[in-house]
Amino acid sequence: MDAEQLFKSLCSGDALPELRTNPGPMPTRGHFSAVLEDSLDRLDKGDKELDLHVLHCTEEFVTFYDGYPKSSVHLLAVPRRERVLGLGQLAAVHLPMLQRLAAYVAWLMQSLEAKPGDVGVGWTHGIHSVPSLRQLHVHVFTQDLCSPCLKNAKHFGSFRPPFLVSLDDAIDAVERGLEPERRFGLRTAEEDMKKRSLRCHRCDTDFGRRFAELKKHLATCQASLLPGTAPRLWRVSEAASASDRSEELPPQHVLAAANTDSAGSDDGQNLRAWLMQGGRKRSRDDPAGAEDLVDLI
Incomplete structure (x- = not known):
């Protein structure tokens, strides 16, 4: 099934389940960076302990609740069958999967906008340039970026471009035969992100590197957001x-x-x-x- 067929199939299939309260961190064994790999293995084995942490699941993709949400609603869309560490390891062989993943995330975001969990600031998505968790995953989240788990400048910067890479850009790089490491500057992405000024993504106020002031501001900013990326x-x-x-x-x-x-x-x-x-x-x-x-x- 190609991406367009998958998108149409999802749209005509069962509705996305209602959002639940975020259940918190997923159970894991071993190092935390392997939590997604471990969860996929347990999901395949029918481990019911994971049910609380899953919003939606197909044969090829699963959507987990992020254990440390950085927004009011924060989800992870993850390929189940193809194991690839992250953005830096993507190659031409992964292109069909990436296109279907884009169709899945597109459907997911379309469905989410009609859910009670939409807090009125829109949804967006992206892949971290330098992820902390092994196994490719796409963040899908409301753009308020207001959460007790958003604790420092690194958290905020990692959910803003260019550190956050859209699926369209990732697919474009693979289609053109560009190495993700060079196309997205992955070797220096984290250091570059740490040097960048913290700017409110709603009103564009520049806070320099003063994260505490930015976080207070985010809780009250009333400026309209530009549409999120799907x-x-x-x-x-x-x-x-x-x-x-x-x-x-x-x-x-x-x-x-x-x-x-x-x-x-x-x-x-x-x-x-x-x-x-x-x-x-x-x-x-x-x-x-x-x-x-x-x-x-």
């Missing part, structure tokens, strides 16, 4: 639907249509604007010590 498959499909062209053009041709001469028409301009906004509406205003080992989960 994998391209969802954006294109949504754009086609919004322009009433889903029957005329398959999703892979919608972007091309938006850039043709006909884009000068009202429909074309609306489609182009929708795509530039990510195909989404603006958001509304309005074991002890383990976390010391894991700054970026």
Whole structure:
């Protein structure tokens, strides 16, 4: 099943289960960095102890609740069958899986926006340049970044680009044969992130490296957010639907249509604007010590 077929299958299948209160850290044996690998093995064996930590599961992908959420709702979408350590190990052989993962995350985000857990600041996603957990995983989270587990500048910086890499960018690099290590500057990504000013992602106020001030500000900032990023498959499909062209053009041709001469028409301009906004509406205003080992989960 290709990515487009998977997306359509998910959309026409069972609804995403209701969000629950985050259950906290997943049970693990051994070093904390192996918690995802261990959880996947236990999931395959039918370990019921993991049920509380799973939001949704298919034969190929599973969505866990992040054990140390950095936002009001924070999830991890993880491939079950293909074991790859992280962004730096991605290669051409992983491309079909990545495309299906993008379809899964797109469906997940589309479903989540209709759930009670959406606190009104939109959803986004990404892969950490330098993860603390082995096994590729995609963070899917609300953009408030307000949580008791958001404790330092490194936590905040790791959930902002360029340290947080979108699935679209990861797939693009693999498709073009670019080494992720060089394309995303993985060797220096963590040090570069630590030097970057802490800026509110809602109002762009610059706090330098004063994390305590930033955290207080995040709890009260009322500025509107730009739309969060969802994998391209969802954006294109949504754009086609919004322009009433889903029957005329398959999703892979919608972007091309938006850039043709006909884009000068009202429909074309609306489609182009929708795509530039990510195909989404603006958001509304309005074991002890383990976390010391894991700054970026």
